[in-house]
Amino acid sequence: MEIERFLFEIIPYILEGIPVTLQLTIYSFALGLILGALLAAARVLARGPLSVISRVYIEFFRGTPLLVQIFFVYFGLPAIGIKLDAFTASVLAIGFNSAAYQAEIIRAAIKGIPEEQFLSAESLGMTTGQMYRFIVFPQAIRIATPALVNEFVALVKYTSLASIIGVAELFRKAEYMVAFTFRPEIYLFAAAIYLAICIPTSQLSKILEAKYAIPGYRRALV
Amino acid sequence: MSDVLLTVRDLRAGYNDTEVLKGVSLTANRGEKIVIVGPSGSGKSTLLKCIPLLIKPWAGEIILEGTIVTHEPDNLRKIRSKIGFVFQQYTLFPHMTLLRNVALPLEISKGIQRREAEQKALSVLTRLGLGGLASKYPLELSGGQQQRGAIARALAIDPVLLLLDEPTSALDPELRYEVVETLYEIAKEGRSMMIVTHEIDFAEAAADRVVFIDDGIIVEEGDARQVLEHPKKDRTERFLRRLRAGMRK
Ligand SMILES: Nc1ncnc2c1ncn2[C@@H]1O[C@H](COP(=O)(O)OP(=O)(O)O)[C@@H](O)[C@H]1O
Numbered sequence A: 001m002e003i004e005r006f007l008f009e010i011i012p013y014i015l016e017g018i019p020v021t022l023q024l025t026i027y028s029f030a031l032g033l034i035l036g037a038l039l040a041a042a043r044v045l046a047r048g049p050l051s052v053i054s055r056v057y058i059e060f061f062r063g064t065p066l067l068v069q070i071f072f073v074y075f076g077l078p079a080i081g082i083k084l085d086a087f088t089a090s091v092l093a094i095g096f097n098s099a100a101y102q103a104e105i106i107r108a109a110i111k112g113i114p115e116e117q118f119l120s121a122e123s124l125g126m127t128t129g130q131m132y133r134f135i136v137f138p139q140a141i142r143i144a145t146p147a148l149v150n151e152f153v154a155l156v157k158y159t160s161l162a163s164i165i166g167v168a169e170l171f172r173k174a175e176y177m178v179a180f181t182f183r184p185e186i187y188l189f190a191a192a193i194y195l196a197i198c199i200p201t202s203q204l205s206k207i208l209e210a211k212y213a214i215p216g217y218r219r220a221l222v
Numbered sequence B: 001m002s003d004v005l006l007t008v009r010d011l012r013a014g015y016n017d018t019e020v021l022k023g024v025s026l027t028a029n030r031g032e033k034i035v036i037v038g039p040s041g042s043g044k045s046t047l048l049k050c051i052p053l054l055i056k057p058w059a060g061e062i063i064l065e066g067t068i069v070t071h072e073p074d075n076l077r078k079i080r081s082k083i084g085f086v087f088q089q090y091t092l093f094p095h096m097t098l099l100r101n102v103a104l105p106l107e108i109s110k111g112i113q114r115r116e117a118e119q120k121a122l123s124v125l126t127r128l129g130l131g132g133l134a135s136k137y138p139l140e141l142s143g144g145q146q147q148r149g150a151i152a153r154a155l156a157i158d159p160v161l162l163l164l165d166e167p168t169s170a171l172d173p174e175l176r177y178e179v180v181e182t183l184y185e186i187a188k189e190g191r192s193m194m195i196v197t198h199e200i201d202f203a204e205a206a207a208d209r210v211v212f213i214d215d216g217i218i219v220e221e222g223d224a225r226q227v228l229e230h231p232k233k234d235r236t237e238r239f240l241r242r243l244r245a246g247m248r249k
């Protein structure tokens, strides 16, 4: 393969997949965060059916393969009249899946807040809503930041599964080029791009942590 | 005329199936300073938490200023904001500065505007010698300063009753002094308070009444000096003897 062809055809073609990969990641992460926060709230606050539903949801999505979930949304939902394009189906499936993990991250963060914080808020006359808005949620999100960034980085990689139902993201494009040129080293190039996205994102965690950390929190832990 | 502030009548409470408070009755007059002592696990914290209904009692009544707290869930929040509560630790909110910690309850439950609330917060902090630390976050402070900050927050809402649950127990001995000093100051101001503590010196010097709880019942209560120096019950005497021996170590 001539170097020009690699530089001017194959690379640009694969790079076009980056925005798609990033969109998949960002949309599904956002969906997962919103749904995950609701699921966590249901598990922590609600009793009865809502808590059970949330629990079953989390167990189901963490206990079955993401690939199966993607197939279910893309090929299964049309059977009941919901037809989605491959991109939307992927965002929904990955987002639903991530919600289960993010719910557990947020729940663990809430559980890590001492009971006295809840009792103090109540004893000061706050409503449950005010307690979550002013006291619990701001602390939970700070405690959860590193784990949420980890989840985001994991999603960058998991979005490659969307290639299987034909979303033209990074890996799908690389695969296509390999099939076209019989040059498997293109996979290495794709892997390098994933690395180039994931490493700085992980570093971002440190910046976010420093920015949002509860002052003195680290020192208090040592 | 004795002006009754709080009546606790035949209070029963517990967790899951375990009964912790087995019928506690207690009266507190306005301005009275009551010290509660008793072995660990005897139900002291549970009793304190029942008063603003942070724990729902199984049976019995709590009456504050004539209002049956246990029967009026509608204005429960209003009743709660008349009671100050200081825990052993973690009372302050770590993600807010000391100033915000003190001002927020004024804004939320008293409906005071932010500027005014912060001014008031600063004056309370200054009064307790914490004015210079107003912009610090709780975890940047020493344990003693945190407890004093928690007391400042509780005082800022001008409570009719101040409840303190072992405010010095989580502190290193050398940090307890400053908190006890603060307690003395508040006691002098004549505020009604109920405090669980094993600071016997403070109880002797500042308490009007001492209540000894063991195994979920009030074993003995009475004038502070009398209970501490001439307890009537053997259980009280044994407990105090062990407590004093432990403190000398
Ligand atoms: N949240 C809780 N859940 C279950 N049991 C509890 C809880 N809090 C306290 N207890 C139990 O209730 C009893 C009394 O506790 P507590 O009121 O904290 O005693 P004290 O403050 O006198 O040490 C203890 O046996 C304790 O283990």
Ligand SMILES: [Mg+2]
Residues within 6 Å of the ligand: B044, B045, B046, B165, B166
């Ligand atoms: Mg206790």
